Amino acid sequence: xxxxxxxxxxxxxxxxxxxxxxxxxxxxxxxxxxxxxxxxxxxxxxxxxxxxxxxxxxxxxxxxxxxxxxxxxxxxxxxxxxxxxxxxxxxxxxxxxxxxxxxxxxxxxxxxxxxxxxxxxxxxxxxxxxxxxxxxxxxxxxxxxxxxxxxxxxxxxxxxxxxxxxxxxxxxxxxxxxxxxxxxxxxxxxxxxxxxxxxxxxxxxxxxxxxxxxxxxxxxxxxxxxxxxxxxxxxxxxxxxxxxxxxxxxxxxxxxxxxxxxxxxxxxxxxxxxxxxxxxxxxxxxxxxxxxxxxxxxxxxxxxxxxxxxxxxxxxxxxxxxxxxxxxxxxxxxxxxxxxxxxxxxxxxxxxxxxxxxxxxxxxxxxxxxxxxxxxxxxxxxxxxxxxxxxxxxxxxxxxxxxxxxxxxxxxxxxxxxxxxxxxxxxxxxxxxxxxxxxxxxxxxxxxxxxxxxxxxxxxxxxxxxxxxxxxxxxxxxxxxxxxxxxxxxxxxxxxxxxxxxxxxxxxxxxxxx
Amino acid sequence: xxxxxxxxxxxxxxxxxxxxxxxxxxxxxxxxxxxxxxxxxxxxxxxxxxxxxxxxxxxxxxxxxxxxxxxxxxxxxxxxxxxxxxxxxxxxxxxxxxxxxxxxxxxxxxxxxxxxxxxxxxxxxxxxxxxxxxxxxxxxxxxxxxxxxxxxxxxxxxxxxxxxxxxxxxxxxxxxxxxxxxxxxxxxxxxxxxxxxxxxxxxxxxxxxxxxxxxxxxxxxxxxxxxxxxxxxxxxxxxxxxxxxxxxxxxxxxxxxxxxxxxxxxxxxxxxxxxxxxxxxxxxxxxxxxxxxxxxxxxxxxxxxxxxxxxxxxxxxxxxxxxxxxxxxxxxxxxxxxxxxxxxxxxxxxxxxxxxxxxxxxxxxxxxxxxxxxxxxxxxxxxxxxxxxxxxxxxxxxxxxxxxxxxxxxxxxxxxxxxxxxxxxxxxxxxxx
Numbered sequence: 001x002x003x004x005x006x007x008x009x010x011x012x013x014x015x016x017x018x019x020x021x022x023x024x025x026x027x028x029x030x031x032x033x034x035x036x037x038x039x040x041x042x043x044x045x046x047x048x049x050x051x052x053x054x055x056x057x058x059x060x061x062x063x064x065x066x067x068x069x070x071x072x073x074x075x076x077x078x079x080x081x082x083x084x085x086x087x088x089x090x091x092x093x094x095x096x097x098x099x100x101x102x103x104x105x106x107x108x109x110x111x112x113x114x115x116x117x118x119x120x121x122x123x124x125x126x127x128x129x130x131x132x133x134x135x136x137x138x139x140x141x142x143x144x145x146x147x148x149x150x151x152x153x154x155x156x157x158x159x160x161x162x163x164x165x166x167x168x169x170x171x172x173x174x175x176x177x178x179x180x181x182x183x184x185x186x187x188x189x190x191x192x193x194x195x196x197x198x199x200x201x202x203x204x205x206x207x208x209x210x211x212x213x214x215x216x217x218x219x220x221x222x223x224x225x226x227x228x229x230x231x232x233x234x235x236x237x238x239x240x241x242x243x244x245x246x247x248x249x250x251x252x253x254x255x256x257x258x259x260x261x262x263x264x265x266x267x268x269x270x271x272x273x274x275x276x277x278x279x280x281x282x283x284x285x286x287x288x289x290x291x292x293x294x295x296x297x298x299x300x301x302x303x304x305x306x307x308x309x310x311x312x313x314x315x316x317x318x319x320x321x322x323x324x325x326x327x328x329x330x331x332x333x334x335x336x337x338x339x340x341x342x343x344x345x346x347x348x349x350x351x352x353x354x355x356x357x358x359x360x361x362x363x364x365x366x367x368x369x370x371x372x373x374x375x376x377x378x379x380x381x382x383x384x385x386x387x388x389x390x391x392x393x394x395x396x397x398x399x400x401x402x403x404x405x406x407x408x409x410x411x412x413x414x415x416x417x418x419x420x421x422x423x424x425x426x427x428x429x430x431x432x433x434x435x436x437x438x439x440x441x442x443x444x445x446x447x448x449x450x451x452x453x454x455x456x457x458x459x460x461x462x463x464x465x466x467x468x469x470x471x472x473x474x475x476x477x478x479x480x481x482x483x484x485x486x487x488x489x490x491x492x493x494x495x496x497x498x499x500x501x502x503x504x505x506x507x508x509x510x511x512x513x514x
Numbered sequence: 515x516x517x518x519x520x521x522x523x524x525x526x527x528x529x530x531x532x533x534x535x536x537x538x539x540x541x542x543x544x545x546x547x548x549x550x551x552x553x554x555x556x557x558x559x560x561x562x563x564x565x566x567x568x569x570x571x572x573x574x575x576x577x578x579x580x581x582x583x584x585x586x587x588x589x590x591x592x593x594x595x596x597x598x599x600x601x602x603x604x605x606x607x608x609x610x611x612x613x614x615x616x617x618x619x620x621x622x623x624x625x626x627x628x629x630x631x632x633x634x635x636x637x638x639x640x641x642x643x644x645x646x647x648x649x650x651x652x653x654x655x656x657x658x659x660x661x662x663x664x665x666x667x668x669x670x671x672x673x674x675x676x677x678x679x680x681x682x683x684x685x686x687x688x689x690x691x692x693x694x695x696x697x698x699x700x701x702x703x704x705x706x707x708x709x710x711x712x713x714x715x716x717x718x719x720x721x722x723x724x725x726x727x728x729x730x731x732x733x734x735x736x737x738x739x740x741x742x743x744x745x746x747x748x749x750x751x752x753x754x755x756x757x758x759x760x761x762x763x764x765x766x767x768x769x770x771x772x773x774x775x776x777x778x779x780x781x782x783x784x785x786x787x788x789x790x791x792x793x794x795x796x797x798x799x800x801x802x803x804x805x806x807x808x809x810x811x812x813x814x815x816x817x818x819x820x821x822x823x824x825x826x827x828x829x830x831x832x833x834x835x836x837x838x839x840x841x842x843x844x845x846x847x848x849x850x851x852x853x854x855x856x857x858x859x860x861x862x863x864x865x866x867x868x869x870x871x872x873x874x875x876x877x878x879x880x881x882x883x884x885x886x887x888x889x890x891x892x893x894x895x896x897x898x899x900x901x902x903x904x905x906x907x908x909x910x911x912x913x914x915x916x917x918x919x920x921x922x923x924x925x926x927x928x929x930x931x932x933x934x935x936x937x938x939x940x941x942x943x944x945x946x947x
Binding site: 154158159161162163189190191446447 | 837
């Protein structure tokens with residue numbers, strides 16, 4: 001009953017703009033026709049690309065779940081999400097009936113091989129920084145720190161929109177990733193406008209093994225905040241005379257200043273309880289919100305981290321052994337993400353390895369990102385926070401939350417269509433849409449098409465059931481049908497598919513090795 | 515094989531013309547007319563002609579047709595049990611050269627500078643039917659220009675058919691590589707701009723000079739005037755023609771690209787590079803073909819449609835490739851042709867063995883569904899196009915060089931041998947008759 005009211009309200013709101021628009025136009029018809037005509041005219045001029053993802057249960061990422069809804073996008077931007085929205089006939093149609101629709105996932109960490117293809121990954125790079133001891137992590141970071149970050153032009157000029165690893169990332173549901181310090185939209189078949197943002201995070205080192213470095217960083221922050229205070233005072237007391245000199249910015253670290261000013265966020269790598277604690281206090285002292293990668297023992301000092309407004313980038317399946325000799329809580333726990341979240345720490349999840357490379361039984365690589373989040377949810381992280389950990393939270397960190405992370409009108413149409421809950425190990429991404437274009441279709445690629453093949457849609461079914469007199473589009477018929485009994489159908493499909501795919505499982509394994 | 519009436523008529527007419535010519539040449543003993551009777555001729559340009567007669571004059575094909583009457587007195591080579599086809603053209607080779615090369619942009623470099631005629635490999639290639647060889651400059655970036663040679667001859671001069679056959683450009687997906695190509699054309703733009711300014715300045719100077727002279731004339735004494743005038747006239751003639759400044763050596767090839775004198779053979783390694791190439795070329799218009807080394811796991815099918823739209827010519831190895839990450843085979847050359855592209859085949863490597871099996875390798879693709887006529891064309895006329903020699907080699911048509919392969923069977927059959935090779939009217943390998 002509640003759902004019906006929702007539906008009714010949505011339809012009412014959806015229709016409202018059209019009703020208001022009607023009196024304005026000289027020849028007013030009483031429904032959407034006027035609007036349609038206007039938009040069709042535009043099409044002829046600019047050849048707009050439309051896509052309609054029809055009839056799925058749309059998890060918008062804002063908390064709302066629109067069952068059997070349709071997402072319509074024009075030129076890569078979401079036009080409308082709702083029931084029975086208008087879209088032109090030539091629109092690309094993705095039939096999501098009986099499936100789930102989620103925002104595209106954002107991988108905060110990915111090997112350059114995903115973006116640049118070629119596949120020539122160094123032996124060293126196949127092992128990520130996680131799961132190693134802190135010294136090794138420091139070495140790893142030092143190596144990265146000395147490597148120059150690729151510029152936007154360099155990334156765009158070397159982007160491989162056909163790479164096998166790229167397709168596998170799309171098959172995982174990842175639509176945005178990072179290369180160097182740039183956020184990359186994983187467009188398929190196109191090389192234009194792939195860099196979404198650059199330099200949103202500023203890396204600093206903070207380790208109790210390096211007290212001199214900590215001291216130096218503190219001095220930098222002190223100088224920068226002193227300058228900020230002076231500047232604010234100057235602005236307040238400044239007379240109208242423009243030529244008056246402001247405070248000297250001598251010795252002020254520009255990067256630190258940007259952090260204090262909120263233009264970028266400071267990123268640290270810390271796993272150790274002591275480091276995390278001192279870092280939380282340091283951040284509170286200078287009033288900035290740190291981003292902490294690793295954060296394995298974060299749960300032991302979660303309250304302090306929460307107070308500091310920290311964001312944790314963690315790999316939930318990483319383990320760190322507890323130091324039994326200490327009368328303290330140490331080591332890693334499955335509950336880490338959940339405890340941090342309860343204390344107000346925002347959680348972003350990254351995979352164990354940024355490569356496409358199955359390490360370990362369940363895979364610790366980029367393709368295991370949903371499983372990684374699932375582990376945090378198993379440890380008590382709310383499911384919504386789980387989705388946010390690979391959508392909205394990374395989007396904010398990368399400074400692209402105005403474009404991606406959730407499904408909302410006006411945002412980029414980057415979405416995935418899955419045949420089950422996105423975190424479930426059995427779930428496959430059926431379709432991935434990037435920038436309003438179908439970038440991955442499970443049945444069209446060699447990787448997973450033979451495992452539980454997508455059932456052929458039976459047209460008879462739709463004809464037998466309710467015959468809608470009003471709706472002209474076939475797609476919308478299916479929407480209505482699925483809205484009534486989609487869950488029951490899903491179960492049936494899943495059961496049938498299991499049997500079909502069982503004998504072909506071996507093939508898939510051998511392909512991965514090759 | 516039945517010919518369509520139209521070309522038949524043409525051939526007969528040319529025969530008549532040649533016959534007339536023949537009588538005149540007969541008058542002078544030792545004329546260079548030779549007629550060859552064969553079982554069949556794969557003409558490439560006009561399909562297969564059964565019982566063909568080829569008339570050769572001065573190293574060129576004078577006429578070719580089915581069962582043409584041969585005038586008395588013309589020497590006849592009877593090869594009625596053999597099939598002929600044009601000599602093979604390999605447009606992508608480093609035969610007889612090493613693989614060392616620098617990087618960066620040196621478009622003015624010529625591969626012919628490395629040519630060493632006494633290298634044994636050339637004669638061996640000739641034995642396997644390669645009568646035209648495109649030797650490319652090695653190196654990365656834009657390493658220079660290829661040279662088309664006949665693999666026969668004692669001196670560099672005797673070997674070269676065409677220097678400046680094509681400009682080799684290597685394009686990989688990165689900023690530096692794309693910039694190198696753009697910079698080449700930008701330099702031409704800069705030169706043109708400079709020249710335009712110089713020309714303008716020169717014209718102004720000319721006007722000033724004229725004015726000065728007029729003034730001078732008035733000022734000077736009447737006596738000296740005559741002498742003075744003569745001198746001035748002489749000077750004016752010298753200045754009358756504007757001599758543009760010599761462009762830098764590395765600018766010339768790109769000017770030639772624009773004017774169509776030179777074409778480029780652009781090497782890419784995957785589909786992404788193709789998109790980046792289009793991005794780098796942007797609006798620039800010049801003739802270019804594409805070289806793609808066919809690796810097993812190449813993803814070129816991703817851009818097959820786009821390549822087909824432009825009707826590009828691709829230089830490929832005859833090889834059945836695999837779908838990346840699988841053992842699933844795909845006939846990529848066939849897919850590309852179906853999309854609208856043209857294909858030129860090259861041996862799988864520069865080794866003698868690869869040249870020996872070249873025809874068979876191509877036959878493998880034909881067995882996998884590649885069109886037979888296109889396959890023969892891909893070893894002859896298409897690579898000749900790449901080298902800018904389509905009007906000389908690659909097909910059996912009047913006015914083309916008489917480069918003939920005499921084969922004892924179907925050219926694409928594994929058991930078929932090259933019985934003899936004729937290079938520009940002379941038998942250089944084997945014997946017929």
